[in-house]
Amino acid sequence: MSELQAMQARLVADIAAAADLDAIEALRVGALGKAGSITALLKTLGGMSPEERQAQGPAIHGLREAVTAALATRKAALEGAALETKLAAERLDMTLPADARPLGSVHPVSQVMDELAEIFADMGFAVATGPEIEDDWRNFTALNIPETHPARAMHDTFYFPAQMNDAEGRAMLLRTHTSPVQIRTMMAQEPPIRIIAPGRVYRSDSDATHTPMFHQVEGLVIDRGIHMGHLKWTLETFLKAYFERDDIVLRLRPSYFPFTEPSAEVDVGYKQEKGRRIVGGNGDDEGHAWMELLGSGMVNRRVIANCGLDPDEWQGFAFGAGIDRLAMLKYGMDDLRAFFDGDLRWLAHYGFGALSVPTLSGGISA
Numbered sequence: 449m450s451e452l453q454a455m456q457a458r459l460v461a462d463i464a465a466a467a468d469l470d471a472i473e474a475l476r477v478g479a480l481g482k483a484g485s486i487t488a489l490l491k492t493l494g495g496m497s498p499e500e501r502q503a504q505g506p507a508i509h510g511l512r513e514a515v516t517a518a519l520a521t522r523k524a525a526l527e528g529a530a531l532e533t534k535l536a537a538e539r540l541d542m543t544l545p546a547d548a549r550p551l552g553s554v555h556p557v558s559q560v561m562d563e564l565a566e567i568f569a570d571m572g573f574a575v576a577t578g579p580e581i582e583d584d585w586r587n588f589t590a591l592n593i594p595e596t597h598p599a600r601a602m603h604d605t606f607y608f609p610a611q612m613n614d615a616e617g618r619a620m621l622l623r624t625h626t627s628p629v630q631i632r633t634m635m636a637q638e639p640p641i642r643i644i645a646p647g648r649v650y651r652s653d654s655d656a657t658h659t660p661m662f663h664q665v666e667g668l669v670i671d672r673g674i675h676m677g678h679l680k681w682t683l684e685t686f687l688k689a690y691f692e693r694d695d696i697v698l699r700l701r702p703s704y705f706p707f708t709e710p711s712a713e714v715d716v717g718y719k720q721e722k723g724r725r726i727v728g729g730n731g732d733d734e735g736h737a738w739m740e741l742l743g744s745g746m747v748n749r750r751v752i753a754n755c756g757l758d759p760d761e762w763q764g765f766a767f768g769a770g771i772d773r774l775a776m777l778k779y780g781m782d783d784l785r786a787f788f789d790g791d792l793r794w795l796a797h798y799g800f801g802a803l804s805v806p807t808l809s810g811g812i813s814a
């Protein structure tokens with residue numbers, strides 16, 4: 449075998465064994481590049497005699513063509529293999545089940561607001577709403593809450609700066625309860641009035657059981673001849689429907705609110721089961737206790753008069769409760785702060801899922 453044949457055999461074997469495109473390029477440069485071995489041979493042709501060139505020329509050119517062809521063949525094979533790998537990796541199997549996506553669900557607060565609207569609608573109540581930014585007349589003064597009342601202090605209520613006082617010079621604030629919605633309703637429409645006012649309320653308070661924003665529902669009935677019996681029946685009927693039990697027992701305890709007279713704290717009997725409070729039964733019975741759930745009373749005559757109604761003609765009752773707490777009691781959550789974390793795992797844990805929206809009739813609480 450001539451020297452050129454040996455060189456060709458070695459180069460063609462190296463090229464056929466090249467593992468990747470970089471290896472091929474290195475071999476090409478080594479043979480055909482500026483300082484390549486075949487380039488060097490081609491350069492020797494210039495210094496040869498015509499006879500020598502005639503003898504050597506075809507062999508050297510043949511070597512170059514063989515190596516060039518081998519490089520092209522190997523390169524095509526490697527590129528083909530790379531494409532196959534890429535296609536295999538990118539292939540989509542349309543028959544595979546789709547990946548689960550994180551889906552939201554209804555929030556317990558929204559769920560309970562829907563339940564409240566539905567239960568009270570059956571008793572003839574409409575849902576009333578109003579602004580979260582209120583003035584201190586509708587939030588406090590109209591409700592017979594005196595200027596000196598601690599709730600009106602800066603450290604309990606979020607006030608806006610004095611430059612933002614309204615046209616009548618009233619201080620603006622984030623409502624501390626939904627009562628101003630009822631004040632607006634009494635001033636805007638003739639009795640009889642039967643409304644609930646659910647919504648966000650704000651107090652400058654933050655710890656394990658208090659968040660600066662929370663949810664409240666208040667109820668108001670204004671008509672002729674309304675008395676405490678109507679109040680008690682309404683709350684009992686509501687709580688039986690809400691907790692889906694007939695054995696709800698109420699205890700009305702004398703209390704004080706500036707906006708009601710007389711006022712009553714409403715307790716329900718419950719018992720502790722597996723670390724959870726289960727509402728139902730008489731709080732005085734064995735294994736039971738009382739838990740405060742609502743505040744209520746007959747609307748104070750002064751509040752009725754402040755809204756432009758004659759308190760000798762119109763009477764009413766009102767009540768208020770925390771929605772977050774109502775939700776915790778029904779669905780078994782124990783930490784208020786988790787309500788505002790937006791954690792889907794927390795929702796799922798308590799039975800709230802995108803496709804399992806709890807309903808009043810279907811219920812996830814059973």
Ligand code: 2NL
Binds near residue numbers: 664668745
């Ligand atoms: C509580 C107490 C209550 C009211 C709210 C009310 C509203 C008007 C007139 C009279 Cl416009 N009363 N609301 C009455 C009694 C109690 O809430 O403990 N809330 C969480």
